[in-house]
Amino acid sequence: MAGHRIFGTSFASIHPLYVTKAEKKGRTRGEVDEVIGWLTGYDPEGIAEAIADERDLETFFADAPALNPHAALITGVICGHRVEEIEDPLMQQIRWMDKLVDELARGRAMDKILRQPA
Template sequence: MAGHRIFATSFASIYPLYVTKVERKSHTRDEVDEVITWLTGYSDAGLREAIDTGIDLETFFAQAPAMNPNATLITGVICGHRVEEIEDPLMQRIRYMDKLVDEVARGKKMTSILRS
């Protein structure tokens, strides 16, 4: 999947979609921020900077301070693909983020979402 167009999509363009998705289900922006910071190691200030600068997803993940080692515990289907079977590491990280946001929207307990 090298060069997939999602890689060039700005984080700032998908972040509000995540927030809208969870808010429709009576959840909050803070919950979205919590799962993204857990996954990537970004601080709240780092997330805001990524949004303000408009970096693409490839750069967002390349500059992530510390991908959570428990991210490999994220399993399931997103967009018709099992996240644990996605071969491209960048695409897998993007789908991990999608999966976490989906779990927030579905009302799953945060301790379960964060694989604690």
């Protein structure tokens, strides 16, 4: 079964969209990279490398140093779907990343975005 076409989209093509979305709301590229790093384990150099080599999202997540163990605490609606109910693991990871950037752009406090168990 073929994956969704978003899986083949390069991380390099969506990262600037995330940054633009955040910057329009007064946030920074550093904050975007921080939330992506929290989710994936990539450091700033790893994110820059993923952009430079134009790896697709499937490879970006497959090569992620360490998916955050608290990522399952990310809940809510993104693109009309509840992220906690998405069955495909890769699609869920992509939507988690979308959700974190969306929360950042909406002005949510960083300590709330970078979830920790209660």
